[in-house]
Amino acid sequence: MRLRKFLITASAVAAVSAIALTGCSSDGSSKGGSAGGGSLTVAKPDGAAVLATQINNPFIGTGSGMSLGYDRMxxxxxxxxxxxGKNETTPWLASKVEWNSDYTQLTVTPRKGVKWNDGKxxxxxxIVYTYNLIKTTPALDLGGLKLSDVKKDGDNVVLSFSESKFVKQGDVLQVPIVPEHQWKSISDPTKDPVKEAxxxxxxxxxxxxxxxxVLKSRSDYWGGAVPVAELKYLEYNDNTGLLRALQSGETDWAQIFITDYQKNYVDKDPKHNVFWGANVLSPDMIVVNTTKAPFNDVAxxxxxxxxxxxxxxxEKARSNAGPELTNVTGIPQPTGxxxxxxxxxxxxxxxxxxxxKKVLSDAGYTWKDGALIDPKGSPVxxxxxxxxxxxxxxxxxxxxxxQIKSTLGADAKVATPDADTWLANMASGNFDAALHWTGSGSNPWHIYDDVMxxxxxxxxxxxxxxxxxxxYSNPEATALLKEYAQASDDGARTAALNKLQKIFVEDVPAIAVGTHPQLAEYNTRKFTGWPSEKDQYATxxxxxxxxxQVLMNLKPAGK
Known part of the structure; x- marks a missing residue:
């Protein structure tokens, strides 16, 4: 949806969402509850180096906590x-969040009855401390929030921004909140591992x-009884090792690409194994260097x-993990x-x-012995x-x-450098073309922002x-992206987005080739309530x- 409602409360979400936090009273305070049982094993394929040092600091993306994902718990x-799904916002540590009309100010009502795990x-x-920490420490402003003011207003907190945050609502709302009583004594929050989380x-x-x-569940969690008593986080050296663990049941929950996932994972236990690619608004594109030949030519x-x-x-590159990208705007469907x-x-x-070939001929290209020749007489x-x-x-x-070589006659080569070299090449412009993902959000702005x-x-x-x-440099596209981001009504946003789509289709700043779903694997042997294609309350x-959110929605299998 286009997020027409600026006021979002816990009760409003409960009415439309499949999620319900158990054990919460009407004022948002926790009644507690007995812990659930059993365990789940969560794993990544990034190698043992991730576990060499314990880094629980949620602002260090390469640390063990964020890399493995256990910081999310x-x-x-x-x-x-x-x-x-419905692109809905679910209040969590806030019982209510309310944006002003142009999304330059957010009023937050803190949830009552919540305790830190040390009892305070x-x-x-x-909340004020966390956002002021981001405001005064640019290295922590990972989402580019550009906060201008953070203050208390009675029981609420008011966050003000120097520009509209309509397109970055997730970046604002999903900041991990840290305890002032601990973090105020941390001298360098950009580097401290925060071993006592x-x-x-x-x-x-x-x-x-x-x-x-290994994580253990709390008996005093504000959201009520935690359904899984213990979470185990493991690292494997590569996708192959993690796939074997998923196949054997050694690992329950993961996020990797699996070639022919039906045969290699789902069919190993078709009753319980689930592979789901959540089709977010993030297509894969062939990013082309528009500053040099041949991609500096729109033809x-x-x-x-x-x-x-x-x-x-x-079918072949993504193993049908997501639907085919079909619309000329590059916007994935049906989500978009x-x-x-x-x-x-x-x-x-x-x-x-x-x-x-007609487009090329009209632009002065020719062919010699099947090879494509550019207007200057050089092979492409x-x-x-x-x-x-x-x-x-x-x-x-x-x-x-x-495909390009066989149809157009261009000499299209393939190179596979190591990841560090590739990332450096992309940043410096030392490339002709590369397959790359685009940013995702609750609207397509991120798609076009990434390439225009x-x-x-x-x-x-x-x-x-x-x-x-x-x-790619196009002043009109840049102005439209800014106009969309700063608009205060749906009509203005729609008008800007329609014009951006026209530029994308006609000037081809990048070549959209496929959907880029958020992948996940899990099984239902021990717990049910997972998100799925039929129940898209989350990825x-x-x-x-x-x-x-996913964890708190689980229920023991058979109950």
């Missing part, structure tokens, strides 16, 4: 924004070792866009149906080799690159290279950009802010 946000009460002061979440750390992390970009086989990409401009509602990608050649080991992405660029916002070029440091890696990725 220790620290909690004010609210959780659902990127799928959670208050509005903790004091949070409001349903778990505390029982053990940490190089073998894994060539259009031609490539006309010969890429999206169906083959969905409501945002597609009227003129493009029924316009779908089709392979049109003859049409692509370029390289697609993605990291070695990223099997779905490497397969994706191999498919694209073959020239503000990233203005903010480059030593020639390195943080986004818009293709270095099932155990590293996302909604992991705690």
């Amino acid at each position: 220790l620290y909690e946000p004010l609210a959780i924004v659902n990127p799928v 009460p959670f208050t509005a002061d903790d 004091i949070g409001t979440g349903p778990y505390t750390i029982k053990t940490f070792s190089s073998q894994g992390v 060539f970009r259009k031609a490539v866009n006309m010969v890429v086989d999206r169906k083959a990409h969905a 149906d409501q945002y597609i401009a009227p003129e493009y509602k029924d316009q779908t990608f089709t392979i049109d080799v003859d049409g692509a 050649s370029f390289t697609l690159q993605d990291p070695q080991g990223w099997n779905d992405y490497v397969t994706g660029i191999q498919l694209a290279a073959t 916002n020239s503000s990233y070029l203005d903010q480059a440091t030593d020639g390195k950009v943080s986004d818009n890696f293709g270095r 099932a990725d155990p590293t996302q802010p909604s992991a705690v």
